[in-house]
Amino acid sequence: MANAPEKIAIGADGISASIGKSPILHGVTLQLPAGRWTSIVGPNGAGKSTLLRALAGLMPCSGSVHLLGRPLAQWHRGERARALSWLGQNEVAADDLMVYDVAMLGRLPHQPWLSPPSGTDHAAVEQALRATQAWDWRHRALGQLSGGERQRVLLARLLAVQAQVLLMDEPLANLDPPHQADWLLLVRALVAQGTTVVSVLHEVSLALQADDMVVMAAGRVLHHGACDAAATQAALEQVFDHRIHVRQLDGMWMALPSLQRKNNQGTKDVPA
Numbered sequence: 569m570a571n572a573p574e575k576i577a578i579g580a581d582g583i584s585a586s587i588g589k590s591p592i593l594h595g596v597t598l599q600l601p602a603g604r605w606t607s608i609v610g611p612n613g614a615g616k617s618t619l620l621r622a623l624a625g626l627m628p629c630s631g632s633v634h635l636l637g638r639p640l641a642q643w644h645r646g647e648r649a650r651a652l653s654w655l656g657q658n659e660v661a662a663d664d665l666m667v668y669d670v671a672m673l674g675r676l677p678h679q680p681w682l683s684p685p686s687g688t689d690h691a692a693v694e695q696a697l698r699a700t701q702a703w704d705w706r707h708r709a710l711g712q713l714s715g716g717e718r719q720r721v722l723l724a725r726l727l728a729v730q731a732q733v734l735l736m737d738e739p740l741a742n743l744d745p746p747h748q749a750d751w752l753l754l755v756r757a758l759v760a761q762g763t764t765v766v767s768v769l770h771e772v773s774l775a776l777q778a779d780d781m782v783v784m785a786a787g788r789v790l791h792h793g794a795c796d797a798a799a800t801q802a803a804l805e806q807v808f809d810h811r812i813h814v815r816q817l818d819g820m821w822m823a824l825p826s827l828q829r830k831n832n833q834g835t836k837d838v839p840a
């Protein structure tokens with residue numbers, strides 16, 4: 569019996585984007601399956617954040633983006649904000665807002681105009697703040713928190729939306745290793761419940777824990793495949809100029825730094 573066709577949560581058809589006069593994305597086509605975690609990796613300036621912004625509808629682009637089977641442009645704003653939740657890189661948020669109120673911002677798409685938060689909104693905020701271990705700071709101002717603590721509050725805001733599709737740009741920024749591991753477990757739990765997660769990550773070893781990986785360079789997708797596939801791992805090593813090696817340790821795929829440098833002839837040198 570043939571397998572049922574994979575449901576696509578979010579996809580791009582030939583999208584190109586420019587900033588000012590500089591072309592950044594060059595005809596990217598990508599279909600990201602529902603109920604899976606996809607990590608996007610690549611060197612600095614590869615266009616990862618720009619792609620994520622384009623998928624979120626935050627970046628004008630040519631071509632088309634589809635969310636849950638419908639062109640993004642056909643979604644009503646509020647309906648889209650309930651279906652797709654976004655965490656940007658270095659997000660700006662009002663420092664004098666209380667942590668609880670920052671997380672409550674994630675519930676705005678669920679609230680009728682000028683209505684106070686409902687019991688469901690309060691429950692969602694508490695659940696999100698507890699999930700990121702930020703509940704104890706709920707009465708503190710955002711501006712009083714450290715970089716990692718602040719990031720956990722912004723993650724809670726994203727979770728409070730309870731959207732089907734979560735897009736996160738560098739969600740692990742400033743997080744210490746235990747909270748990085750907690751994030752990973754949280755993502756796995758969300759995906760097990762059917763949520764789709766797409767994250768841009770610089771921590772390549774953590775990116776390898778995703779289901780699928782998109783490898784980008786120079787505004788193009790070089791490879792898209794399962795993280796445990798040899799072709800994906802080869803593309804990953806190649807895009808980082810073989811300065812990392814992918815190896816299995818205790819049953820997990822890890823990226824280890826290669827300390828060999830290329831010399832002028834393009835062959836490998838031992839380190840100085």
Ligand SMILES: Nc1ncnc2c1ncn2[C@@H]1O[C@H](COP(=O)(O)OP(=O)(O)OP(=O)(O)O)[C@@H](O)[C@H]1O
Binds near residue numbers: 617
């Ligand atoms: N406001 C801007 N004006 C001009 N160029 C920009 C602007 N923002 C980004 N770019 C350029 O667009 C390209 C892609 O940037 P983008 O942030 O998408 O890359 P990235 O892969 O996410 O990079 P990083 O890993 O460094 O975060 C880069 O070359 C960057 O210099």
